[in-house]
Amino acid sequence: MTRLSRRSFLTAAGVSLATPYIARAQSNAPIKVGGMLPMSGAASIEGRQVLLGLQFAVEEINAKGGLLDRKIELVIEDDESNSTKGVTAVRRLIERDKVPFIVGTYASAVVVAAVKVAAEYKVPMLSGGSTAAAGTDQNTPGDPWFFRSWPDSNKQGEDTAKAIVEKFKKTKVAIIHDNTNYGVTLADQVTRVVTAVGGVIVSRDSFNAGEQDFSSMLTKVRTLRPEAVYIGGWAGDGANIVRQAAEIGLRAQFVGSGSMLSDDFIKLAGPASEGFAVATVFEPSTPNPVGRAFADRFRARFNQDANTFSSIGFDSTSIGLEAMRRVGRPDGQEIQKMIRGGMKDFALAQGPAGTTAAFNEKGSVDFPDFIAVIKDGKRRLEV
Structure with a gap:
């Protein structure tokens, strides 16, 4: 048997004794989730509205004690609606912050570039406003890594x-x-x-x-x-x-x-x-009771009406968080599997009453759009 010096023995013992403490400290650390949106540039108006939805979803879950006995920390990257910066932002969120999913982004061209990187790392992305069909069309049918919880x-x-x-x-x-x-x-x-x-x-x-x-x-x-x-x-x-x-x-x-x-x-x-x-896909006057409840809570929190942008940010973030809860750990690959086929009972604020996160094989949710008309400075649903 190899002989250990007293110093080597104590060092080994110290490491072994410290390991449970380190593990506990890590397990209590916040779980970081990623957000990638245009905080500046031509689409910053939309990006900042979407961000309110992300923040609200995280706030609500943390108010209930967090997830998996840990708080959630939202990490935001500004892609400026630029594909090159979007790719860099995705790498930073995954490599530096170890996020298990990303809500992003608004500009569809950025999505097309960024999701290729996210898929390589096995980290799903949920749309932060991108509606262009190109985002989900590039998915492998039956195995999407980019998800949009509303029609393309x-x-x-x-x-x-x-x-x-x-x-x-x-x-x-x-x-x-x-x-x-x-x-x-x-x-x-x-x-x-x-x-x-x-x-x-x-x-x-x-x-x-x-x-x-x-x-x-x-x-x-x-x-x-x-x-x-x-x-x-x-x-x-x-x-x-x-x-x-x-x-x-x-x-x-x-x-x-x-x-x-x-x-x-x-x-x-x-x-x-x-x-x-x-x-x-959403207005505060929506006939969807889940959407109406979201609108009431949002107004109480921010003293302003929710809109489509805040609702899609909220729904996308909520889907990712709920998928992680069901999986039981912050594992991107397992979260993708859950979003892909295990969320059909999860009710959404968007869409008509009864709309759920039932993603099709390309990663989109299908339901009829509402039509709204601006009257007296407010959008009114035409029903």
Whole structure:
């Protein structure tokens, strides 16, 4: 038998005695979960609203004692809607913070790049607002690593287009969209569906996100006398378009993409937002009792109404946390399996009454969008 010196023996004994203490200290440490959103840049309006939902979900679970006898710590990375920074943020959250899942992000192009990295590390991502079908289309059917707890842009575009023709009775439609994957996908879907249900697309114009002057484009559109104008893009751009359209006298039913659901859109567009219509998965007046309860708690906490952005942040975070609770440990691979097929009984704040986290094989949840119209400075559900 190998002989140990007294020093070696004491060192070995000290290590063995210290190990249980270290393990206990580690087991009581907070569980970090990741959030990746545009806190700055063109989509920061939306990103900051989504963040409130993430924070609220974590606050509520910590108020109940945390999860797995540990507190939850939310770690946020700002991707600035930039794919390169998004990839770096994912690596940092996984390698540095050891997060078992990530809620992120808003810009779909960033999702497409970032989820490839997350999948390599076996860490699931739950959408922080990304709606473009490209996010879930890149998933392997039956084995998704990116999850969206609401319908993709194809379904949003379809529901919006049908509302233009069937609800608002407008058949001459002009389309204005940004050049992001999100904007192009929506414009394509609106074009297909409007045409299929008897409408006509009188023009289609695109712009770069962040542009400020739309006067030439809108003047040209005005000469075509459209009955409706569909806008696909981010909230700030949409507000500028609606406001400038009013200034040049372009009168039509304006309809926009889900990114234009925040109260900030109404503030930025001002009186020109009156009558603006948008597809939505949540409003405080939702007929979904789970959503209504969330809206009441949110208002009590933040002294402001919840909106679609805060609801999707809340639902995405809640799904990840509940999946981790059911798994019993912060294990990304096991959490992905649970989200993939074991959450069909988990009720969501979004969607109609009875909507649950029943993800399809591509990682999306299917339900019909609501249509909301801005009246007296507030969104009202059209039911």
